[in-house]
Amino acid sequence: MFLSGLIRLAAQVEKNRACVKLCKELEPSQCIFPDILKLVETPGDSDNWTPSKLKLVKEAYCAQHNKMCKIETSKDDCGLLGAPCILFSKYGKREGFQNLEGKKLHDVSTRFQQRSGVSLHENVPDFDESYLTKNLKSHSIQRTLLDPRQFGHPNRRLRSWRICLHNKLKVWKCDLSLSELADVLLAPLDVKLALDHSCYLTASRADLMTHSVFSDKDLQGSQQKHLALFQAKLPDKQLYDLSANPNKRRRVETKESALPCLTTSSTLWSEKAGRLMLGKEQLHSLGYPSTNIGAQAARVDPVNLDNFTEASLRRMSGNGMSLPCAGFVLLMAVLFVEDK
Numbered sequence: 001m002f003l004s005g006l007i008r009l010a011a012q013v014e015k016n017r018a019c020v021k022l023c024k025e026l027e028p029s030q031c032i033f034p035d036i037l038k039l040v041e042t043p044g045d046s047d048n049w050t051p052s053k054l055k056l057v058k059e060a061y062c063a064q065h066n067k068m069c070k071i072e073t074s075k076d077d078c079g080l081l082g083a084p085c086i087l088f089s090k091y092g093k094r095e096g097f098q099n100l101e102g103k104k105l106h107d108v109s110t111r112f113q114q115r116s117g118v119s120l121h122e123n124v125p126d127f128d129e130s131y132l133t134k135n136l137k138s139h140s141i142q143r144t145l146l147d148p149r150q151f152g153h154p155n156r157r158l159r160s161w162r163i164c165l166h167n168k169l170k171v172w173k174c175d176l177s178l179s180e181l182a183d184v185l186l187a188p189l190d191v192k193l194a195l196d197h198s199c200y201l202t203a204s205r206a207d208l209m210t211h212s213v214f215s216d217k218d219l220q221g222s223q224q225k226h227l228a229l230f231q232a233k234l235p236d237k238q239l240y241d242l243s244a245n246p247n248k249r250r251r252v253e254t255k256e257s258a259l260p261c262l263t264t265s266s267t268l269w270s271e272k273a274g275r276l277m278l279g280k281e282q283l284h285s286l287g288y289p290s291t292n293i294g295a296q297a298a299r300v301d302p303v304n305l306d307n308f309t310e311a312s313l314r315r316m317s318g319n320g321m322s323l324p325c326a327g328f329v330l331l332m333a334v335l336f337v338e339d340k
């Protein structure tokens, strides 16, 4: 089965220590290589990297086993890649591949994609498509835009998703492309949602007790200032992102009452609940079983996140992929490829 090697390589490209810690808890037997740049031999002039020039190393430091471990990849692997989107995001400086540090991370991930039979690739809608067309000539690439709201989740996170299939794979003849399948199978973006963002405010009493977020008096100075400005300027709104100054950026719920797109600095204040949304709840909004209710809905055990700081949980949710979207693309990839 081509999915057998799904989680061989958990390369964490942003060296986010909390993310490595989470991988350790989720996949206790798998190797975790925290520094993706160490997975390749650096050619002389690193400013002129192209993915094909990069030679993969045989072993690298593994954070799970605290030693050098073998890197095992094969054509049967299915990779899931979301290399840094800040190069293309409207919330960043839009440097694109002019930012060489960021480009290197994309180059190494693309080197793995070149080797993989199947890879799933996620980025923001403004991602530079020509980069993949140029570097994955041996693969056919199908692209679609997806958003959790199409799955009934009141969370705005519009992303471009791709399935990259190696030309040597046997593929079922399918008359519909990935984006046509998404159109047929998923709700349109403008459909009225049954739930609003408040469905994510599900933290247990124990969770709330460990965080002093019960009133605006517990907020930091700039957050208090932003909250007062939001309340004065946008009194009909229910959710304010206190990391933004409303005079510059009005980060509030969408017009259908969905969560605004989470960023790594998002600090969401609910007027209805009179408190901040917890990091666990932000992860829940992406489909992770981080709260009891979210885990029950997914019929899995909740992940224990008690040893993570609020800031690191928020940061991970801002960097995270939406699981219903990832699951949809994975399912479509399974449908496309003929089993051996």
Ligand SMILES: [Zn+2]
Pocket: 030, 031, 032, 062, 063, 064, 065, 066, 068, 069
């Ligand atoms: Zn290992």
